Amino acid sequence: MENANMIHHFLSADRRIRTLASHLSDHSSTMASDNPTSTLSPSPTAGSYVGSASVFSAIAQAPEDSILGVTVAFNKDPSPVKVNLGVGAYRTEEGKPLVLNVVRKAEQLLVNDPSRVKEYLPITGLADFNNLSARLIFGAGSLAIQENRVATVQCLSGTGSLRVGSEFLARNYHEKVIYIPQPTWGNHPKVFTISGLVVKYYRYYDPGTRGLNFHGLLEDLSSAPQGAIVLLHACAHNPTGVDPTLEQWEQIRQLMRSKGLLPFFDSAYQGFASGSLDADAQSVRLFVADGGECLAAQSYAKNMGLYGERVGALSIVCKSSDVAVRVESQLKLVIRPMYSNPPIHGASIVATILKNSEMYHEWTIELKAMADRIISMRKQLFDALLQRGTPGDWSHIIKQIGMFTFTGLNSDQVTFMAKEFHIYMTADGRISMAGLSSRTIPHLADAIHAAVTGIN
């Protein structure tokens, strides 16, 4: 009796499922025929487009980015001994990317904090991050900060900060010409031009001495129009690794202030050059201390290893707090239609580290270790060339500072080294010291020796 009941139960359940399935399939077929657009097969009209040319067929192939293109060529090379010295990213002695311990710790804290949400940030970004970033570059005791004369907005790393700053200037500042050093980071002229500024160059590097062309720099800035914008690399000039001395910075400051030139600092390597956050910000602080105005674009890509998190800040130091308020309101008008508001994660990592004195200290130690490893690579490469008796004066390798050495190798020698030694660098002969290790230095020294002795 019980069995018969169970069989009946299953049969009726089975019948119900089948009825439901057939109802659904009837319904969907009815829907499909009632509404032709919902069918999955392409309509005959759409089919007639398949064979025709793309509406984008006239679009030209764009050239590869000159810096990122090096990695493309490197990736295509199957050689097991290949070395990529093109990219400006830190590598460990084992050639691996590095995530700082203090960054991992900060991320753990963030992940374990249940009160954290993923709401939008304001247009200007994370307030804590902005305040701490301004203190980092201008100094904790900065008068400009105390007097609320600084407008700081969180941006997409250094590039985004430069982009927002230059569009702000193009819209709101009377002088549209920006003077940038010759040579400079390849993205500078593109960022400034697309923002609506007019790019001109000032002499910076002397290939003869492989040092600063200070005379040329002063001459060119002297003849710049009153009020022109001047881009200055705060430290560790990219690509040359050549920085003015503090005395030279002071002369540049005096000249620029006397002509009313507007300084726009690009600070992509604070702490990464010398190992000291304060020493690497001296140039910027010199200009801020005189009470004048300036812009500063900061990046946490290198000094905190947050490359892909895209964390940076743009600060505009103004003469008074009411100007700073209006400047910030205009910055929002630049940012809102560009990307609306910045991402939260990277800025939260930075703020967590900067506001905790223990973590801050730990960061400075890890930062110094990266800077020291780069300095030691310089020494090792210099010694290796000396040992080989490579013709020429290579002392610029140890004199230059920061991530890059501007070797002085010409583009034929660069091509030769890629082809024969599988060593990749930008065509201007710039090598990333951060991409080297004690293991790869003999190989590089052999390649430089062969290039210099074999190719003119």
Ligand SMILES: Cc1ncc(COP(=O)(O)O)c(C=O)c1O
């Ligand atoms: C001089 C200079 N400015 C700005 C940047 C911007 O870097 P990011 O946008 O990754 O912060 C770089 C990166 O290589 C640089 O070398």
